[in-house]
Amino acid sequence: xxxxxxxxxxxxxxxxxxxxxxxxxxxxxxxxxxxxxxxxxxxxxxxxxxxxxxxxxxxxxxxxxxxxxxxxxxxxxxxxxxxxxxxxxxxxxxxxxxxxxxxxxxxxxxxxxxxxxxxxxxxxxxxxxxxxxxxxxxxxxxxxxxxxxxxxxxxxxxxxxxxxxxxxxxxxxxxxxxxxxxxxxxxxxxxxxxxxxxxxxxxxxxxxxxxxxxxxxxxxxxxxxxxxxxxxxxxxxxxxxxxxxxxxxxxxxxxxxxxxxxxxxxxxxxxxxxxxxxxxxxxxxxxxxxxxxxxxxxxxxxxxxxxxxxxxxxxxxxxxxxxxxxxxxxxxxxxxxxxxxxxxxxxxxxxxxxxxxxxxxxxxxxxxxxxxxxxxxxxxxxxxxxxxxxxxxxxxxxxxxxxxxxxxxxxxxxxxxxxxxxxxxxxxxxxx
Amino acid sequence: xxxxxxxxxxxxxxxxxxxxxxxxxxxxxxxxxxxxxxxxxxxxxxxxxxxxxxxxxxxxxxxxxxxxxxxxxxxxxxxxxxxxxxxxxxxxxxxxxxxxxxxxxxxxxxxxxxxxxxxxxxxxxxxxxxxxxxxxxxxxxxxxxxxxxxxxxxxxxxxxxxxxxxxxxxxxxxxxxxxxxxxxxxxxxxxxxxxxxxxxxxxxxxxxxxxxxxxxxxxxxxxxxxxxxxxxxxxxxxxxxxxxxxxxxxxxxxxxxxxxxxxxxxxxxxxxxxxxxxxxxxxxxxxxxxxxxxxxxxxxxxxxxxxxxxxxxxx
Numbered sequence: 001x002x003x004x005x006x007x008x009x010x011x012x013x014x015x016x017x018x019x020x021x022x023x024x025x026x027x028x029x030x031x032x033x034x035x036x037x038x039x040x041x042x043x044x045x046x047x048x049x050x051x052x053x054x055x056x057x058x059x060x061x062x063x064x065x066x067x068x069x070x071x072x073x074x075x076x077x078x079x080x081x082x083x084x085x086x087x088x089x090x091x092x093x094x095x096x097x098x099x100x101x102x103x104x105x106x107x108x109x110x111x112x113x114x115x116x117x118x119x120x121x122x123x124x125x126x127x128x129x130x131x132x133x134x135x136x137x138x139x140x141x142x143x144x145x146x147x148x149x150x151x152x153x154x155x156x157x158x159x160x161x162x163x164x165x166x167x168x169x170x171x172x173x174x175x176x177x178x179x180x181x182x183x184x185x186x187x188x189x190x191x192x193x194x195x196x197x198x199x200x201x202x203x204x205x206x207x208x209x210x211x212x213x214x215x216x217x218x219x220x221x222x223x224x225x226x227x228x229x230x231x232x233x234x235x236x237x238x239x240x241x242x243x244x245x246x247x248x249x250x251x252x253x254x255x256x257x258x259x260x261x262x263x264x265x266x267x268x269x270x271x272x273x274x275x276x277x278x279x280x281x282x283x284x285x286x287x288x289x290x291x292x293x294x295x296x297x298x299x300x301x302x303x304x305x306x307x308x309x310x311x312x313x314x315x316x317x318x319x320x321x322x323x324x325x326x327x328x329x330x331x332x333x334x335x336x337x338x339x340x341x342x343x344x345x346x347x348x349x350x351x352x353x354x355x356x357x358x359x360x361x362x363x364x365x366x367x368x369x370x371x372x373x374x375x376x377x378x379x380x381x382x383x384x385x386x387x388x389x390x391x392x393x394x395x396x397x398x399x400x401x402x403x404x405x406x407x408x409x410x411x412x413x414x415x416x417x418x419x420x421x422x423x424x425x426x427x428x429x430x431x432x
Numbered sequence: 433x434x435x436x437x438x439x440x441x442x443x444x445x446x447x448x449x450x451x452x453x454x455x456x457x458x459x460x461x462x463x464x465x466x467x468x469x470x471x472x473x474x475x476x477x478x479x480x481x482x483x484x485x486x487x488x489x490x491x492x493x494x495x496x497x498x499x500x501x502x503x504x505x506x507x508x509x510x511x512x513x514x515x516x517x518x519x520x521x522x523x524x525x526x527x528x529x530x531x532x533x534x535x536x537x538x539x540x541x542x543x544x545x546x547x548x549x550x551x552x553x554x555x556x557x558x559x560x561x562x563x564x565x566x567x568x569x570x571x572x573x574x575x576x577x578x579x580x581x582x583x584x585x586x587x588x589x590x591x592x593x594x595x596x597x598x599x600x601x602x603x604x605x606x607x608x609x610x611x612x613x614x615x616x617x618x619x620x621x622x623x624x625x626x627x628x629x630x631x632x633x634x635x636x637x638x639x640x641x642x643x644x645x646x647x648x649x650x651x652x653x654x655x656x657x658x659x660x661x662x663x664x665x666x667x668x669x670x671x672x673x674x675x676x677x678x679x680x681x682x683x684x685x686x687x688x689x690x691x692x693x694x695x696x697x698x699x700x701x702x703x704x705x706x707x708x709x710x711x712x713x714x715x716x717x718x719x720x721x722x723x724x725x726x727x728x729x730x731x732x733x734x735x736x737x738x739x740x741x742x743x744x745x746x747x
Contacts, residue, residue: 079712086716090501110715114500202607203695255606255695259584394499398714401519405697408609429516 039323041070042330044100047078051277052102052150052314054349062341065333069326074098082107089115097319099327102150104314105138106396109224111317112141113394119146120318125328126336132354134389139315146317148331149354153275153313154384155210155297158282161372162291163270167192171293174271178301179211179241186250189270197250197270199263200242205400205407206311210273210297211238215305216388219400224393227431229403230417230424237300239410239420246411273297275311276380280350282370289370296383308386313354346377354384395431402426494726496719503719510723520724522698523706526613527682530702534617535677539670541625546632547662561633565626572623576690579619580606609699612692616700619687624680628673635669636662671743678735682728703728
């Protein structure tokens with residue numbers, strides 16, 4: 001009997017060995033196919049049919065190079081893209097991987113560093129000077145440009161002019177202000193109109209992220225991996241400001257996206273400080289047309305802070321698989337060099353790119369009736385150029401999850417320096 | 433399966449044959465058993481390749497660390513790291529709380545419902561059974577989202593409590609560390625009670641009615657019947673359901689992600705969600721993630737052994 005089990009084990013072992021060695025061969029075959037290779041079809045992954053998928057479709061039409069290949073656009077949920085890339089790239093097989101993929105800027109560095117050879121550099125393909133500085137910082141790694149910057153996450157303050165007026169303020173009063181001034185205005189607005197000034201989600205520190213970027217600071221140091229929490233004066237200031245907002249009782253607490261959108265669509269809040277991609281959602285409430293204006297993001301009350309920040313945004317990447325030349329060619333002849341495409345994107349889907357030469361086009365100068373005739377796109381793209389460049393590094397979401405607990409402690413009365421030292425320790429322990 | 437098959441073959445052999453076994457005859461025995469082995473070999477190989485091989489690989493992976501594909505062996509670092517990792521400790525604590533409160537609660541409820549529904553005098557039995565079992569066929573994500581809205585700050589639960597004067601101000605259930613856990617426990621209890629109830633109902637059908645009859649004649653009341661007859665008769669099933677529920681609760685993921693996403697802070701995060709975060713939400717560290725996965729394996733083994741001991745099963 002024993003002998004038989006041994007034999008069985010041997011057979012099974014051999015099968016297993018055979019299975020994994022053949023797997024290795026396949027993987028090396030996949031990545032070994034360097035050199036140029038012609039393919040007929042390239043695949044692109046993105047996630048939002050109303051936004052980046054639509055942008056790809058417009059790009060296909062606008063393509064003016066002389067490559068002959070089909071572009072196959074596939075919609076995947078963003079979480080699915082992250083999972084598929086992670087599992088695919090870490091297993092070493094490139095089967096089923098797309099040629100072009102859209103990656104959120106906050107995650108870009110972690111992909112570039114975790115899978116060093118998986119992405120095809122675009123340094124010689126695109127002209128980095130044509131794009132907003134802050135986008136270049138997040139999409140390059142070790143001197144090579146990997147991403148082609150796509151949408152701008154330039155943050156802005158959307159305000160209800162009618163509520164402000166009721167409280168005795170004009171749009172000028174909220175333009176280029178500090179967060180402290182914002183809170184004071186918020187108190188007056190709440191007193192006269194009974195409306196909250198903004199929404200806050202205790203589980204999402206987007207507010208803090210936008211605040212610290214106005215002063216060129218981030219959760220991590222320049223190297224992109226050392227947590228920069230304890231003793232980070234900008235972060236301290238942002239935490240204090242966040243708490244002041246809570247204490248001033250000018251914030252409506254929400255816990256998810258639909259409550260967030262619902263709050264301003266139903267007229268419950270007087271302002272929305274967030275990324276410009278919120279514009280279509282703000283416009284959903286057609287009855288509020290003419291009652292909105294968009295002003296630059298408030299800044300932290302600190303030396304060097306500017307009235308410009310960013311929230312979200314993403315860029316295109318080319319994977320190092322067969323068809324990478326075609327993929328790079330496609331990107332170059334669309335998002336990389338075609339100002340007209342960006343006009344179409346603004347007009348058709350309201351997507352604001354970060355390609356500077358596009359800003360001179362007509363579509364950017366259109367006056368938006370919903371926002372009282374403001375030249376919204378022009379304003380936004382001006383502010384885009386002022387966003388301080390920071391290295392988002394590897395751990396934005398990991399650190400944010402730790403910070404959320406820290407913020408809770410702080411709001412419940414813990415001392416700020418202790419809280420930040422605490423989260424620094426946690427982050428260092430977790431990110432070893 | 434395979435062991436049983438081979439044992440049976442052994443038993444079938446004539447006694448004298450066993451003692452006379454020579455080398456040559458042994459091969460003969462092996463040959464005779466070959467047919468049986470042929471039947472099971474396919475599934476054995478499949479299980480080995482798709483179950484055991486990944487398990488061994490994951491175990492090896494738990495001694496490695498690094499970003500994405502840049503993994504290297506780090507010895508026991510990952511295991512040491514566990515004890516200094518506040519998020520892991522929070523996840524472990526939360527999962528233990530769910531386990532300690534939810535599993536007993538659900539088992540007792542399921543037992544209670546099944547006894548009620550097994551009452552031969554009960555009318556509309558089919559309706560009640562379906563009503564209680566129905567939550568089990570709903571999608572995990574769909575029901576989680578429903579619960580999230582029920583307990584939202586503008587949700588129907590808050591409206592109800594306000595209108596009936598139980599509270600003077602809305603409770604933000606999902607933003608409060610205590611209430612968020614309560615919501616999670618309520619949700620999984622709602623979802624899984626009916627599932628366990630079905631096992632008890634099936635087992636109750638097999639309990640001989642005459643035992644109860646005899647008990648009644650001896651003057652046992654309903655409580656005595658329940659504790660002296662029903663519970664002991666259902667003991668194997670109770671053991672089975674508590675083990676499967678324990679495993680299920682240790683792996684809880686969908687509800688947490690969809691209802692609270694681990695928040696507020698890390699107040700509701702579960703081990704599985706932390707594994708997901710380590711692999712896909714943060715910069716991927718599959719090595720450390722698989723170390724955390726193995727913690728679940730170890731916990732399941734330990735808890736199952738305890739449950740077997742408590743239930744007094746010999747094997």
